[in-house]
Amino acid sequence: GDTGSLWEYLDWMFSASSNGAASMVMQQATLLGALGTDYPLSQLEHDRWMVDNDYRAESEVLTRVMRAPIEQNGLNIDDLRQGSYFTRNGKKKANYTNSRATPRELMKMLYQIEKGEFIDSWSSLELKKMMYMTQRRIRYASHPALHDSAVYFKSGSLYGCKEEVGFTCGKYKGNRINILASVAIVENPQQNLRYAVVVVSNVLKKNSSVAHQTLALRFHREIEKHHAALR
Numbered sequence: 001g002d003t004g005s006l007w008e009y010l011d012w013m014f015s016a017s018s019n020g021a022a023s024m025v026m027q028q029a030t031l032l033g034a035l036g037t038d039y040p041l042s043q044l045e046h047d048r049w050m051v052d053n054d055y056r057a058e059s060e061v062l063t064r065v066m067r068a069p070i071e072q073n074g075l076n077i078d079d080l081r082q083g084s085y086f087t088r089n090g091k092k093k094a095n096y097t098n099s100r101a102t103p104r105e106l107m108k109m110l111y112q113i114e115k116g117e118f119i120d121s122w123s124s125l126e127l128k129k130m131m132y133m134t135q136r137r138i139r140y141a142s143h144p145a146l147h148d149s150a151v152y153f154k155s156g157s158l159y160g161c162k163e164e165v166g167f168t169c170g171k172y173k174g175n176r177i178n179i180l181a182s183v184a185i186v187e188n189p190q191q192n193l194r195y196a197v198v199v200v201s202n203v204l205k206k207n208s209s210v211a212h213q214t215l216a217l218r219f220h221r222e223i224e225k226h227h228a229a230l231r
Contacts, residue, residue, distance in 0.1 A: 014130045014154065019086035026066070026085055030058060030094065033065035055094060063096035073118060079105035103198040106183050110196040114185060128152050128185070139209045140182035140199060143216040149193070153184035155212070172207040180208040186220070195223050 004012070006028055012021035031049065032039045041049060050058075070077050083097035084090070112118040113128055131152035134141075141153045159174030161167075167175055181200045186193065197219055201208050 010130060011133065015133055015135045017156065023085040023087045023090040026062070026082070027090070027093075029065050030062050034061045050093070055092075058094040059096055062094045066096065069119065073109075073112060075108060076105055080109065101181065101200070103200050106181075106198045106200075107196060110183060110185060110198065114194075114196065131185070139180070140184055140197070140212040140216045142209075143213045143220075145217045145220045146186060148190065149186050149188040149220075151184055151186055153182065155180070155182040157181070167205065172209070173205055175205050178202055178204050178206075178208070180212060182212050184216075186223075191224065191227065193223055193227060195219075 009021045009024045012018045013025050079102040081100055083099045084095040113124045116124045118124045131154055139155045141151045157172055158179045159172055160176045161169035161174050162176040164175050179202050183198050185196045
């Protein structure tokens with residue numbers, strides 16, 4: 001029953017990693033793609049549109065809306081895409097394909113954001129702000145080595161389990177799939193450092209947050225060493 005502006009839903013999607021908020025953002029993007037300058041609608045008109053458009057019609061708009069920005073920014077749709085809503089009921093409303101992301105394509109996106117070329121300079125900057133305003137630093141971004149650095153990051157997980165004798169399934173500890181992804185832009189003005197990192201792991205049966213945190217330390221020390229050698 002909570003309500004908020006689209007901007008607040010974007011914040012809830014990023015800072016709280018809310019799947020429900022992410023699905024709401026996708027729903028509004030679908031409406032924007034379908035209505036153009038007639039967007040936004042009143043709540044009554046919104047509900048009517050959702051009823052009047054069936055699964056196929058909404059899926060067609062969702063497909064167009066989710067593909068266009070990726071392709072227009074020169075990214076590979078086969079290596080970076082969100083193919084469906086994040087929630088079970090959302091998937092019943094519309095769907096177009098599976099979701100996929102490779103470290104290389106995520107890095108290309110971070111590079112475009114940093115250059116101010118992801119859509120345009122304003123959009124790039126606002127997206128970077130969203131990546132900074134997270135509730136708290138977790139996983140990769142939580143290592144003490146980064147405490148005096150600005151970190152613009154997002155992390156996400158996908159885990160799934162299967163029956164296995166002697167194994168109890170737990171959060172972020174899947175034995176069938178246990179993907180943990182972290183993207184980060186790190187800035188340290190004191191050291192004159194600025195770099196981007198993408199980590200995607202699939203270590204089964206264990207929470208990989210500590211491993212990502214350890215990688216943050218090792219990458220940071222390597223960057224420091226490389227930077228010192230250049231001076």
